[in-house]
Amino acid sequence: MSRGRLIAVFGVLLGVALFAAMALFGINNDPSELPSALIGKPFPEFSTNSVDDADAVITREDLLGRAALVNVWATWCVSCKVEHPVLNDLAKQGVVIHGVNYKDNNADAQRWLKDFLNPYQLNISDPKGTLGLNLGVYGAPETFLIDKKGIIRHKFVGVVDKRVWREKLAPIYQELVDE
């Protein structure tokens, strides 16, 4: 084979390999899961009321000092109901979880927390979705992991089940706690 032909064949094979690699990457990559633009950035400033208490004011300051999960949920969100018992379990184990009640009716939210128990330490009420927008939330449930300084370190879109917690979130949370 001449040198030119060798180069041509090599070129074509390289092209095919590249294409295959991209296709494989595409298959293993869930396109509905977007990388958050907020990783490494501080949790946005906010000042809202608590779900349990319309007079209490919660701000970003209240999140500081401990690593935590910030779970965006709503009573209209069907998969949140699936996720809720898992969060209850985690709260029992001592995991710090804060809730953001996203674009919801406060009375419904209160009833939900009474009926299905309350895993949240802070119950941030976000009826208009302002905080949600600043967090880049595009559908509940979404769960953020923040460190002690209030920096967003990880985001998970979808239902946190036992497996997700064990395999994905627990190691990151532990790291943030130990920091």
Add this chain to the structure above:
Amino acid sequence: MKRFIYALGLTLACFGTAQASIDTYEFSTQAERDRYRTLVEELRCPKCQNQNIADSDAPIAMDMRDEIFKKLEEGQSNEQIVEFLVDRYGDFVRYKPPVNKKTLILWYGPAAFLTFGFAMVAMIVIRRRRSTRTEQNEQQLSSDEKARLSDILKQDK
């Protein structure tokens, strides 16, 4: 004929549903309305990922349209508005991604591959042409051979 009218009716009925959802925003100027249209058509809905936020009925697209309207009224520029959304949702929301290190292959990859392909074809063609030319040269007779050939032909007579 009846069938044709029926088909036509169905086709026309589709127009209504295919159109973008229309919001009842009151714009102060026509220019603002036009900017709103361009923005909602250029931005992509993070929830229903193959729609722009003009076409999407997802609640998040509605919120984003609200936000764009509010910011237009506040007098923000298109760049400011796009930046606001990109800061929160990432480059994903832009149908026109910016040129940076990550998107370099996206912007210039096709052109590079095309150039590579053309270069390959050109190389093959040139080589082939060159080799046929040398073959032709080999087939041509030298002056000695020509002389011999004419001798042979003369002898035959």
